[in-house]
Amino acid sequence: xxxxxxxxxxxxxxxxxxxxxxxxxxxxxxxxxxxxxxxxxxxxxxxxxxxx
Amino acid sequence: xxxxxxxxxxxxxxxxxxxxxxxxxxxxxxxxxxxxxxxxxxxxxxxxxxxxxxxxxxxxxxxxxxxxxxxxxxxxxxxxxxxxxxxxxxxxxxxxxxxxxxxxxxxxxxxxxxxxxxxxxxxxxxxxxxxxxxxxxxxxxxxxxxxxxxxxxxxxxxxxxxxxxxxxxxxxxxxxxxxxxxxxxxxxxxxxxxxxxxxxxxxxxxxxxxxxxxxxxxxxxxxxxxxxxxxxxxxxxxxxxxxxxxxxxxxxxxxxxxxxxxxxxxxxxxxxxxxxxxxxxxxxxxxxxxxxxxxxxxxxxxxxxxxxxxxxxxxxxxxxxxxxxxxxxxxxxxxxxxxxxxxxxxxxxxxxxxxxxxxxxxxxxxxxxxxxxxxxxxxxxxxxxxxxxxxxxxxxxxxxxxxxxxxxxxxxxxxxxxxxxxxxxxxxxxxxxxxxxxxxxxxxxxxxxxxxxxxxxxxxxxxxxxxxxxxxxxxxxxxxxxxxxxxxxxxxxxxxxxxxxxxxxxxxxxxxxxxxxxxxxxxxxxxxxxxxxxxxxxx
Numbered sequence: 001x002x003x004x005x006x007x008x009x010x011x012x013x014x015x016x017x018x019x020x021x022x023x024x025x026x027x028x029x030x031x032x033x034x035x036x037x038x039x040x041x042x043x044x045x046x047x048x049x050x051x052x
Numbered sequence: 053x054x055x056x057x058x059x060x061x062x063x064x065x066x067x068x069x070x071x072x073x074x075x076x077x078x079x080x081x082x083x084x085x086x087x088x089x090x091x092x093x094x095x096x097x098x099x100x101x102x103x104x105x106x107x108x109x110x111x112x113x114x115x116x117x118x119x120x121x122x123x124x125x126x127x128x129x130x131x132x133x134x135x136x137x138x139x140x141x142x143x144x145x146x147x148x149x150x151x152x153x154x155x156x157x158x159x160x161x162x163x164x165x166x167x168x169x170x171x172x173x174x175x176x177x178x179x180x181x182x183x184x185x186x187x188x189x190x191x192x193x194x195x196x197x198x199x200x201x202x203x204x205x206x207x208x209x210x211x212x213x214x215x216x217x218x219x220x221x222x223x224x225x226x227x228x229x230x231x232x233x234x235x236x237x238x239x240x241x242x243x244x245x246x247x248x249x250x251x252x253x254x255x256x257x258x259x260x261x262x263x264x265x266x267x268x269x270x271x272x273x274x275x276x277x278x279x280x281x282x283x284x285x286x287x288x289x290x291x292x293x294x295x296x297x298x299x300x301x302x303x304x305x306x307x308x309x310x311x312x313x314x315x316x317x318x319x320x321x322x323x324x325x326x327x328x329x330x331x332x333x334x335x336x337x338x339x340x341x342x343x344x345x346x347x348x349x350x351x352x353x354x355x356x357x358x359x360x361x362x363x364x365x366x367x368x369x370x371x372x373x374x375x376x377x378x379x380x381x382x383x384x385x386x387x388x389x390x391x392x393x394x395x396x397x398x399x400x401x402x403x404x405x406x407x408x409x410x411x412x413x414x415x416x417x418x419x420x421x422x423x424x425x426x427x428x429x430x431x432x433x434x435x436x437x438x439x440x441x442x443x444x445x446x447x448x449x450x451x452x453x454x455x456x457x458x459x460x461x462x463x464x465x466x467x468x469x470x471x472x473x474x475x476x477x478x479x480x481x482x483x484x485x486x487x488x489x490x491x492x493x494x495x496x497x498x499x500x501x502x503x504x505x506x507x508x509x510x511x512x513x514x515x516x517x518x519x520x521x522x523x524x525x526x527x528x529x530x531x532x533x534x535x536x537x538x539x540x541x542x543x544x545x546x547x548x549x550x551x552x553x554x555x556x557x558x559x560x561x562x563x564x565x566x567x568x569x570x571x572x573x574x575x576x577x578x579x580x581x582x583x584x585x586x587x588x589x590x591x
Contacts, residue, residue: 005287006264009125012132013350016343017251023100023340024244030097031237038098042080042230 055202059395066399067219070238070406074223074231084438087228088418089157089323096324098233099333102411103320104340105236108243109408110194110401113348117381120352124267124286126294127352130303131345135338137307142334145327147312150489152327159318159481160423166488167496169427174503175481176423179315182476182507183416184449185514188456190412191217193378194405200367200382201398214454216405221450224410225443229323232410239403246400249393250385251347254354257388266357281360286353309482310474316415348381355384413453417445473514480506483565487573498573506565519544 055063081087094102119127141148156162160179164172194216195209204212223231255263270282285291289300311317311334324330359368359380367383368376389397421442433441480503487494487502523545534542 002268002287005126009128009287009346010260010264012128012342013125013251013346016339016346017248019339020244020248020343020347023104024241024248027097027101028241031101031240034095034098035234035237038095038233039080042086 055394055398056391058392059398062392062395063399063402066238066242066402070235070403071219071223073238074227074235074410076227077230077234078223078226078228080230081226081228081439083435084421084442085157086230087439087442088414088422089229089319092323092325094233094320094323094325096329096332096336098237099320099324099329100337100340101240102233102236103317103333103337105240105243105403105407106232106316106320106411107341107408108344108404109190110197110405111190111408112344113401113404114193114197114378114381116345116348117352117355118377119345120349120354121356121377121380122282122352123284123289123294124271124282124353124356125346125349126285126287126289126291128342128346128349129289129295129300130307131342131349133300133304134307134311134345135341137304137311138334138341139338141308141311142331142336142338145331147485147489148318148321148330148334149327151318151485152321152324152330157322158419158422159313159315159485160419163484163488163499164427166494167484167499171484171496171499171503172423173427174500175477175484176419178477178480178503178507179419180416180424182473182478182510183315183412183419184452185476186473187409187412187416187453188473190405190409191453194401194409196378197382197401198398198405200379201386201394201401203367203386216402217409217450217454220406220409220413221447224413225446228442229319229414232407232414233323235410236407239407242396242403243400243407246396246403247343247347250389250397250400251350253389253393254351258354258357263354263357266361267353270356270360282356306475306478309478313478313482313485314474315419316411319411319415319418351385352377352381355380358384358388413446413449416449417442420445420449473510475510476507476514479510480504480565480568483569487569491573493573493578494569495573495576495579497576498569498571501568501572502565503568505568509564516548520548 085092116127116131119130140146151159151162154162154165156165158176158179160172160176163175191213192209195213198204198212199206199209223235227234258266267282267286271284271286273281284294289295290297295303320333321330324333359365364376365383365387368380371379385397386394421438425441483502483506484499487498519541523541
């Protein structure tokens with residue numbers, strides 16, 4: 001029973017490290033592009049302050 | 053100090069880059085919507101980075117490492133439960149789907165559409181109370197990590213906290229959510245790199261087999277000369293020495309409520325481009341939350357094995373078990389990491405602290421502005437005035453936290469404090485959300501009952517814990533003439549001698565929000581004409 005738990009946590013920890021590494025590069029590249037697009041979008045839609 | 057020139061360079065580079073990016077974004081802030089929810093222009097990957105960065109703060113690292121130190125790998129079970137809850141909510145769209153469609157800026161704003169402005173105000177009050185109290189220990193725990201990892205004098209802690217908060221406030225007050233998003237992105241990268249590198253170094257340094265067997269020997273008490281250094285089963289979270297079923301069941305319910313209700317997470321849902329983006333963001337971020345507990349938990353478990361095998365260093369000698377469990381991991385990392393890596397870890401730690409604090413400051417200020425102040429202001433304010441108020445609120449919360457964070461005395465472990473303070477509003481607001489979106493018979497009377505009954509249990513728990521702590525610190529040789537405070541505490545201790553040992557699961561279970569909502573709604577008159585779920589009512 002203990003072996004099963006040890007296997008489970010081993011899998012969880014090594015998968016977590018891998019997942020963090022993958023996200024780091026994937027989100028790093030894609031997120032950077034999205035920031036540029038967001039800044040462009042905010043510049044284009046710039047308008048006088050609106051009253052709600 | 054363990055820092056070399058290269059470490060300082062890494063830290064300075066990160067700080068300068070982060071501050072510059074944060075301050076740059078202030079030029080795009082035109083109104084409160086830009087300031088609070090980034091003009092709803094956030095896309096998927098930026099959302100993932102921001103959500104992950106905000107929800108993995110230095111306080112998170114401290115309490116998850118503490119769980120690893122006190123519970124071994126089993127401490128990460130809470131992350132597994134949280135990830136399961138996130139994925140399920142993202143897959144089904146439960147609550148977050150209709151909430152995003154409603155087009156509101158905060159959760160209490162949704163309640164006004166269904167239950168009226170007074171419920172919105174009361175819910176806003178509970179959200180802020182729970183949220184700001186919850187955030188109260190962030191600065192101290194973050195400061196303790198930095199002090200322990202760098203070997204700085206403990207007396208510097210308050211100054212470190214103050215300086216860090218000052219920088220966070222500067223870009224958050226000026227750039228709002230736009231600055232928070234961009235700095236979150238940088239912080240996500242720095243933090244991710246720091247976590248991956250540190251975890252690999254920890255495993256490499258101790259050896260996986262040595263770590264696993266070492267944990268078991270700590271639990272068995274057979275490591276030569278040190279006795280039992282781990283009281284909980286290191287691998288089985290269901291074991292009676294570990295969390296047990298009752299606690300985990302409470303945690304499961306708590307996590308479902310947290311991922312659908314916690315305003316800092318929901319603000320990313322409300323800032324996202326549309327419902328599909330919000331749901332995808334939840335699904336893709338879910339597994340990140342396993343690592344949020346498992347990786348710092350790994351460091352904590354490794355610290356336990358290391359100090360059990362090598363003995364405590366002078367920094368850890370003479371500390372209480374609670375203080376030891378909090379400080380052991382940063383001290384261990386300070387010893388383990390070589391030059392250059394400690395700089396990366398500290399930059400990651402600063403990133404973690406800054407991303408969480410900035411996000412939380414902004415969110416709670418937005419709730420105070422949107423749900424507590426705006427309903428009371430009859431005359432429309434100009435955009436500059438609104439922005440000024442929101443910025444002032446961010447500043448005010450920051451100052452409050454600085455003082456609250458300095459004097460609050462935490463008893464029990466950090467995770468329990470966070471869970472109980474979060475519970476002040478989670479149980480009640482979660483019940484209100486479900487009822488507002490899915491139950492046509494829900495009424496304002498039910499909403500009031502849910503809010504009040506939901507908060508009573510956790511608030512009582514916090515007060516009782518604080519009284520029990522103060523009572524336990526009374527001097528044994530008390531003078532004959534007692535002050536009012538001493539007399540009160542003495543009577544309290546005599547009446548409730550075991551008050552300090554109430555488990556946090558009881559505080560969670562003592563929330564009667566659901567009963568309040570059901571009873572209050574069924575006993576009051578059914579709503580006429582407005583008995584539609586909030587999203588339909590708006591349409």
